[in-house]
Amino acid sequence: QIKLVESGGGSVQAGGSLRLSCATEGDTYTSYCVGWLRQAPGQEREGVGDIDIYGSTRYDDSVKGRFTIFKDNAKNVLYLQMTDLKPEDCAMYYCAAYVGALGGYCYGKLGHGETGRFRHWGQGTQVTVSS
Numbered sequence: 001q002i003k004l005v006e007s008g009g010g011s012v013q014a015g016g017s018l019r020l021s022c023a024t025e026g027d028t029y030t031s032y033c034v035g036w037l038r039q040a041p042g043q044e045r046e047g048v049g050d051i052d053i054y055g056s057t058r059y060d061d062s063v064k065g066r067f068t069i070f071k072d073n074a075k076n077v078l079y080l081q082m083t084d085l086k087p088e089d090c091a092m093y094y095c096a097a098y099v100g101a102l103g104g105y106c107y108g109k110l111g112h113g114e115t116g117r118f119r120h121w122g123q124g125t126q127v128t129v130s131s
Contacts, residue, residue, distance in 0.1 A: 001025070001026050002024070002025070002026035002027075002028060002032070002097055002120040003024070003025035003026060003120075004022055004023070004024055004025075004028075004034075004095045004096065004097065004120060004121065004122035005022065005023045005024075005095075005122055005123070006020060006021065006022050006093065006094065006095050006122040006123065006124060006125040007020070007021050007022075007023070007125055008020040008021045008125060009093060009125030009126045009127050010126075010127070010128070011128040011129075011130065012085055012127075012128070012129055012130075013129070013130050013131075014085060014086055014087060014129055014130065014131050015084060015085065016085050016129070017081070017082060017083045017084075017085065018082045018085065018127060019079055019080070019081050019082070020036070020079065020080040020082070020093055020095075020125060020127075021077055021078070021079055022034070022036075022077065022078040022079070022080075022095030022122060023076065023077050024076045024077070024078060024095075024097075025076070028076075028097055029053060029071075029073055029076070030053060030104065031053065031099055031100060031103055031104045032053070032097045032098065032099055032100055032104065032120075033050050033051070033052050033053075033097065033098055033099075033100040033104065033105065033106035033107070034050065034051055034071075034078050034095065034096070034097045035047055035048070035049060035050030035051070035069075035095070035096055035097070035106070035110075035118065036048045036049055036050070036067075036069060036078075036080045036093060036094070036095060036096075037093070037094045037096055037115055037118065038089075038091035038092065038093045038094065038127075039091055039092050039094070039124075040088075040090060040091040040092075043091075043112075044112055044113050044115075045094070045112075045113075045115045046060065046062075046110070046111050046112040046113070046114075046115070047060060047109070047110035047111055047114055047115060048060055048062075048063055048067060048080070048093075048110065049063065049067060049069045049080070049110065050069070050106045050110070051069045051070070051071060051078065051106070052100055052104050052105050052106045053100065053103070053104030053105075054104065054105075055070075055071070056105075056106075057069045057070075058106060058110060059110070060110040060111045061111075062088075062111075063082075063089075066082065066083050066084045066085075067080060067081065067082050067083070068080075068081040068083075069081075078095060080093065082127070085127075085129045086129060087129050087130070087131045088129075089127060089129050090127060090128050090129050091126075091127060092124040092125070092126050092127075093124060093125050093126075093127050094121055094122055094123075094124045095121075095122040096115075096118035096119075096120060096121045096122065097118065097119070097120045098117045098118050098119050098120070099119075
């Protein structure tokens with residue numbers, strides 16, 4: 001049983017930073033790819049980035065260089081460090097997971113619409129960025 005619980009959302013001004021956390025329960029660190037996704041009002045969900053069991057990360061171009069995903073295996077927590085936030089980053093942010101390929105590699109595209117492979121989801125945490 002995989003359980004994901006996000007926290008850390010809030011309101012910041014443009015250019016500010018936030019760190020989101022995703023507490024995980026279940027065996028996500030041996031075979032799952034875990035990612036961060038977001039959904040803005042009226043838009044489809046999009047993949048922001050993900051991390052495989054080996055710690056390799058991928059990012060959508062829209063956040064590359066500004067967002068960083070890392071994990072603390074000892075605490076079973078996944079993080080999304082967001083810097084230089086922009087109004088277009090406003091969204092509900094979700095932590096989600098799927099069984100990785102070949103024992104834990106992430107696969108598939110990030111970005112809009114490419115979210116069907118994620119089978120386990122948290123409840124989300126809201127991020128608001130004001131200009």
